[in-house]
Structure formats: structure tokens, C-alpha cells
Amino acid sequence: MNNPTVSEQLQGFPVFQMCIIMLLRLAEPIAFSSFLSYIFFMIKSFRITKNDAEVSKYSGYLASAFSLSQFFSSVPWGKASDKWGRKPAILIGCLGTALSMVLFGFSCNFFMAFVSRILMGLLNGNVPIMRTTVGEIAVEKRHQGIAFSNLSLIWGLGKCIGAYLAGHLTDVDHFREYRREEQNTNSLFVKFPFAFTNIVIALLIFNVVIIGWLFLEETHDDLRTKRDRGLEVGDKIRKLLGFEVPDRPWQTKKGESAETLIDNNSIDSLEDNDFEMQSFSSNEYIPIKVETEPSIFTWPIIHRIACNFFISFTNIIYTEFFPIFLAKTMMPKSLKFPFHMRGGFGYSTDATGKLLSTTGLIGVITVSILFPIINKHFSLLTGFKIGLAIIPLLFFALPLNLFTIPEYNHLTSSHALTTTLLYINAGFLSFFGSINNSQMVLLIHRASPKKQRALINGYTISITALSRFIAPLIWGWVMSKFDFSGTGGISWWLLAGVSVFVFGLSFILNEDDEHD
Template identity: 35%
Template sequence: MAKKSLTFNEQMKGFPWYQLFFLSMIRIVEPMSFTSLFPYVYYMVKDFHVSPDNAQVSKYSGYLASCFALCQVLTAYNWSKVSQQYGRKPTLLLGLFGTGISLLVLGFAKYYYQTLLARGMMGLLNGNVSIIRTVIGELATERRYQGVAFSMLPLLFETGAVIGPMVGGYLVFREENNTYPPNWFPASVKRLVKIYPYSLPNIAIFAYILISILVNFLFLEETHPDYKNRKDYGLIIGDFIKKHIFSIKVKQRAWNTNYAGNHSNVDPEQDHIINETTPLVHSSTTQEISSPYHRNNMTENIDHDDIDESENTSEAESIQSLPLLTRRESVALIRTYSIVENTDITPTDTNVAFDGCAENSAIHHVLHTSVFYPISVSFIMALHTIVFNEFLPIFLAYELEKDPSDSTQLVSKFPWKISGGIGYSSEQTGTLLSTTGIFGVLVVIFIFPTIDRKYDCLTIFRTLVKIYPVLYLIIPYVVFLQKDWIPRWATVCYLYFITGSKTLCSSLTNPQITLLIHNSSPLSCRAVINGATISISSSARFVGPLIWGYLMSWTQEYEIAWLGWWSLGIISAIAWLQSYKIDPIDDEDEEEEDNENTGSMRRRTLLERSSSLRSLRNKSKVSLHGG
């Protein structure tokens, strides 16, 4: 379904570019760390000599991915709770540091169990994905920003998917593959690589993580509604650097004003706008006058009999004459004329739902409301995409099996007998994945904004998710392009078509399902639901490699490699069918926008009367102080 189209300038006016840039430095770390292993995981497992034969490499490689996902299942939800209790920024920085430590353990591993430990640490010590989703929602509070803001997630994933395989493919040097460090490498690095051939990629990414920690400590702002005005020493140093080194004008921080002492959770400018644009200003003025400090000063310096009673009467009449607003109009008024974020609203509803859970609880919403369906689809999507990402490089790395009696013929026989792979090296796999990652970046930058402006989330998702089953059906038949009479470029084109199509689908569908989950979640537990979603998706990433690791090894042993990939096609088709149970969100947004436009005249009248009331209040203050 098409929706009202906005120009790019209209859509991006006021977009929080700078904060999302700093946030992107954090988000890109996980895909870099995760995908850098793909080009060389096949050779790493072989070097550890844990697999009895090459056909079993898939199984042991699947253990590595499952170990990471299992640990993420156990901790992602808790990391979200930590961010809710202590703030987003410190939790994100702690997650970065945990990832860096796990990479060093992986790079210097000498035994298989050490790699399992490293991947487990990476899952345990980093819950940043769910927290970043919440932060994006707290930065991009307007619907026109959300599509582009949430598209940053696949954009950064694809960017990390470019850098990660490139780093892993080109910084691993194995004598068994006749690959050696360049001559210009220092002698110490050459000695290190000879002992630890998989250390350089992880050291390079660890260096980037240290830079990201420093930059975000200095410039990333807290977005948690309760802590965003808390004194941040990192921002203090960052503001000093911007002001005195780069001559950049810095904003006024809440902790630098006297106002922050009594209003630690509200930005002074936001509170000023609320008071200036709503009739609540009278109650705040009354509270100010009734405070002990002002009451004592008034008693000492003025005579209450001097107050003009007619002005007070006029003020009271003005308040009584204000029109009564419905709840929808009140929320629309605040959202239109103030910059207070929706996430600042603290719900107080504690009623028990029909399922016995509190209506504000994450369990109730995840299992028994409309958010269940997009989360379930997210689970299925995570399941088949992680299997694709993990096992396509392994499938390509399997040696091409020729007929022992005739070296010009393949062991595989079309269509049902498929065995082995095509013998791709880590460099070839890294180039393939990095190139398609670049394509994914271009898709998010140039294609996604246009599609998002013209079509709603569900239309985009349902259209593109149909492509996955087709891709999984044709993957194993790349083996039959390895015949002597077929040119090599045919294999390259075939693989780029598969990986490019998959990248196109994931780049355009992932932000849509994330946005559907975000907008289907209530404000009261949105951060916790995001954490639960990551845990649920991580459980798919645990189950997928574990099951398909056995399945891929078993199908290789019995020369029916197509079965593992076709089963993924069935799983992805279920996600497409399940998407028809998801409730659309854009129609509701447009209806609410129409209602807001219909009530605009009433709100303007309210503002005019509020302005008149403010004038009366100021005049009353002058009288109170003997002006």
C-alpha cells in the first residue's frame, strides 16, 4: 500500500545526525567481529584437528556460532535491564569493552575450546544490539525519522559485513595455503603471525573498538529519560575539546544550570516550552509562589493587600474558559508544540491482563498482544539468515569432489546427488562477502529512503521476503557450474546473484520488521521488549547453527547437500505466511495525523488563550514584587 510521500528535505529536517553517527560507531562493531570469522572458520577448525574428517567441519563450526548465540540469549534481556537501571551510555561502552576482550582471546586461541570460550564471552559481555534499538527510538521520536533511523541497523550491519570479511580474509596468513605476510610487515608481526595465524584480524578490530570507546565516551549523549540530564564527565571533556580545540559552539548542559538541581529529569528548554505552550503554566506558577522561599520573600517585602484582585479574577476566569481536551488531543498538543520525547511519559497502569500478567509487563505484550507476530517473524528471519551467513562460506570452502575414475567428471549428479563444494579460499570468500556488503550499503543509502517514503512497512516486507525461498533452492546447484567446459565467470555471476539478492532483501526487510516491533511495543516496556526480542532472535541464532551444523554435515556425508538448503527455503516461506498476521502501523499514524490536523484550530485557540494567561501572570508577578 502506498502512503503519502514526503520530499527528502521534509523527511530529514531536524534529523539527529550527530548522535546517530556516534551510535553507528558502536553498532558496526558486532557485525565486524561476527563476520570476520567467516572467511577462515573452516581452516581454523581444521587446524585444531577436532573434526574426524572434512565433512564434519560444518558441525564444529556450527558449535562456535551456537555458543555465541546461546550466551546472547542468556544475557541480552539482562543487559537491557541494566541499561534501564543505569543508563544507555555506560552499558554500551561496557559492551564494547567486553567484545574487545573476547576478540583478543579468539585471536590468540591455540585450541578449539578456547575459541568456544571466546565466542561465548562475545555473547555474554555485549548486549548492545537491543540497547541501540532503544536509543534509536529515543532519538528519532517522530514517525518521519523512524524509517531512515532504523534503516541504519542494516546499513551498519552491511558496512560491518564489508569490513569484517575483508579483515578476516586478507589478514590471515597460513603456510598450508601458501599465504605469507607482505615484506613490508615488521619482523615482529611476521613472528606473531607464524605462531598465531588468526591474531591479526582480531587485533585490528580491537584497535577500532578502543577508538570507538574513546569517541563515544567524549561525545555520545545519554538518551534514557531519567538519566539524560545526569552529569556526564565524558561530555564535559568532549565539550571542552569541541570549544577550545575545534572552536565549535557547544550546547548548554542541564547540570550547568541552577534549574537542574530541582528538575534533574527535565531539560530546561523542554520545560520552558511546556510552560509557555500549555495551560499547566498556572499550576507551576502557583507552586513557585507557594514554595517556602518565595512565600517568605513575599511576606517580608510586599503587602498582600497591594495585589490587584481584579487581575487575579481575570486570570482565574481565563483558566476556567480554556476548552477541555480529549486525551488524544492533549498528547497531540504536547507532541506538536514541545520537544519532550514520548519516552518521557511514565505509565501508571498496573492492571492485571487476562493472561494473569500485569498489562505493562513485557511477558504480556510479547506473548499475548499484536507485538507477538512481528517478534515471531523476527525469530524465523534470524534463524534462516544466520544459517546462510554461517554455512555459505563453509559450503564454498569444501573441496570440489571429482569422480575418482574420471577426473573430468564430478561426483555430484544433477539434480539429487550433490557432494562437496567449489574449493573457495578465504580470500575469495572474503572478497565475495565484502563486495555484496558494499552493495548492501548502497541499497540502504539510495534505494531504501525512496521505497520507505512510498510504501508502508508491511508491503515492503511481504514483497521481498518471498525471494528468500527461491535463493535457498538454487544455492547447492553452484556445484554443477564447476565443469571444465563452463567458464569461471559463470560461477562468479551465479554467486554474486545469490549473495546480492539476499543482501537486497535483508537490507530492506530488517528495518521494517524492527520498526514494526518498535511501534507495536508500548512505551512502558519498549526497552525491555527490545531486549526480549534480541534474546528470542539470539535463541534462533543458537538453534539454527546447532541443528543445521549437524544437518549440513549429514547431507554432505550422504551426498544430498541440497536438503539442508531446501529446508531453509521452507523456513523462510513460513516467515512470509506469518507476516500476514502482523497489524499494519502506517494507517494508524496517518489517521492520527488527520485527527491532529482537524484539531489544529482548536489548539491554536488554546495557545492564544495560554499566551493571554501568561501575560496576566507576568503582570501579576510585577504587582507582587512592587513593580
């Protein structure tokens, strides 16, 4: 195995542009995860549920609304980025996220929250565009492992930030039976207790958009030479701060090589095509051989997208319903080992946000340290399979932590053991989830022909969004039914079974299917 060392992977790495794109990447996970800390209380405030068990069902509807709209918008956003450039598409997507977040924060009924989640999916198609952009920034294969792992790292970091901010800025945990109409006050943030968090996060995203406008370079091959006024302003700022700034293509003086009718790049592109240079007279007809575009959906691509579909299926279920499991009211009288359980751990928004942000941060740190090492000692596919093999065990163990609460288990005198086990369980799920997502993105990227990567990424995200639409609908209903019947743990064990299926599916993948 001739994998590059960690130092070789870092040598010549495009640090500055990767930092800017990763900063923009933060927008979606912050927006996506911020509501998880308080969604249990928000749904209860709409007065549409008869009991805690039904909250999962309505949470699933909100998650599915976002994913379904993203399913329809991902490919059009990818095509728009091909036509007008990666940079404008990314910046507009971030602004769309900020707008829909403010609307979500001021939602006073379930319908308004549902519409805002649809808008969030429609107005932001950045996931496939970001993947394509990262591949166009990190063009050398030795840089791609770190570059694509950073996508998952930033997703994890964004989830930490979103969960932390929501947990600390949304003060609703002191009223589990919240009634919005009972809040007779003129205070805006008492009347709309979920608005402040969303306004703060929207302002953060707006600031990130400004940074992107100033410093992000266009990566599309056909559009990178087009004048970028934002980048020109950013270059002036960098020069004032003492940094070196490269000459931009549109700033090249007339008469230089960039102005010639045929430049080196044009000659190279001619050589890449399958034309045969021949001399012939005006009376001769020589057929010109034109290279046909390869099919997008080859079997290696189909296998990878299918595997990604089911990974996304399990990930969204854990991401959406674990915070609700934490927040549900504790019901120790319903517990009887091993099958009978109802309710959850009774966590507040602050406690939920702290657990999600802390375990997410653990995942980010460990992945950043270990991913280059894993990339050195294991092939991409081997490391991928190891993570998939461990995740079902973690899902299986998750509901069993409920039997360690002192209200049920007299062998424990405090919640310290339960809390520790939850942090360990969630920390490992965060770590292996981040690793597997990075590896999955890289497996798809390397199996895709270069000219079709943007389109394939668009279709991949659309299929992923379809998975994220189906999963919450199904599992919201499944969790509500099993929780109501007093066997809530079964829904998590079924999820473990789906994860076992994903592990088996990984054996049809082959690293020999890669493109350079």
C-alpha cells in the same frame, strides 16, 4: 497513503548523534563476521574433524555458543541500561567484545574458541540497547524509517569490514591441511595465525569506544541530566574545531528553570497520568485512580517476535554456513545434476572475504539509496512481504551454482560464470536481508508502548538469540549429514522451505497495531 517524502524524512534528522551511535554499532558485526572468512581453516587446525563435511557441525557449535550466552544476557543488559544509562552499557559492551575477540584469536583448541564465543555473547548486550537508543534519538516518526534502516545498514557495513579484514589479514588458505604443532617457529603470528586479525579489530573497537565516550549523549529520560565528564571533554574538542555545542542540563546555573522544584516537564508528566483533580475535606476519602501498566506481551508484539524468530533462524544459517560452503574443497566427481553434490567451491580466505565484503557493500549502498524510496511508495508491511517472497528463490538457487564450475560443466571454460552468479545471488540476499531486518525492527518498535520499548527490545533480542542458538545446532548437523551423503543441496532447499513459512507468517501482522 500519506507517507513522508524523502526530503521530509531527512529534514531535522539528528545526524551527529546517529553517526556516533552507528559508529559504535559497527563493533558487533565486525567482530561477528570477521571469523567467517577463516572459520573453515580454524576448525580444521584443531584436528577434530575427519573430513570437510564435519566442519559445518563444529561451526554450528561455535555460533550456538555465542547465541545462547546472548540469550541469557540480553535482558539483564537491557535492565542495566535502564538503571545506569544507555551510554555506559554500550561502551562496556564494546570493550567486552574487544576482549573476547583477542581471546578467540589466540585459541589453540576448540574448547578455548568455544569459551571465547560464550564470553563474546555474555559481555555484549548492545543489540537491544542500540535499538532503544536509536528510538530515543529519532523521536519523530518521520525520522524512524531512516534511523532504523541505518541499524541494518551498519550491520551490513560492519560485516563487509570484518570479512574484508579477515580475508586479507589471515593468511591460512595456502594450507588446507594445517597442523598447528607442525609450525616450529618462535614467531607469535605464525604460531597463532588467527590472532593478528583479532588484535587489529580489537584495537579498532577500542578507538570507537573512545569516540563514544567523548561524543555520545545519554538518551535515557531519567539519566540524561546526569553529569557526563566524557561528553564535557568531547564538547571542548568540538568547540576547538569550531562546532556549536548545546548547553548541557548539568551546566545550567542555579536559579534557572532547571532548578525549580516543579518544572514544565513535571507538570506535563502529571497531566499524562490518569489522575482526577478534586477538592475534598480532611474527613472525605476520595479514591485515587492509578493507571496500570499495560501487558508487555500483547498479540501484536507476540506475532512480530515470532516472525523475527524465524527470520533470524534463516539469516544465521546463511551467514554461518555460506562461507563454509564457499571454502569446502571442490569435488567435481561427486556432482550429478540436480541432487548429487558434495563439497563446495574451494575458495581461499581472501576470495571468501572479498565476496562477502563486496556483496555486503552492495547491500549497504542499495539499501541506503532505495529504503527511503521504498518507504515512500510502499507501506512498511507491503515492502516487508515483498522481500520475504523473494528470499526463498535465492536460497533455492544457491547450491545450483555448483553445477556451473568448468570442472563439471564443459559448456563453461572458466570460473567467471560461477563467480558472477555467486556474487549476484549473495548480493540480492544481502540487499533483501538488510531491508527486511530494518522493517522488522521498525515493526516491533512501532507496536511497542514507549515506556516498555527497552524491555521489549531486550526480550526480542533474547528470543532472537535463542533462534540463533537453535538454528546452527540443527543446520550444522543437517548440512554435515547431507554433504556426507552427497546431497548437500537439499539442506539449502530445506532452508528455502523455512523461508516460505516465514513469508506466510507475515500475513498475520497488521500495521493498525502501531503506537505513536
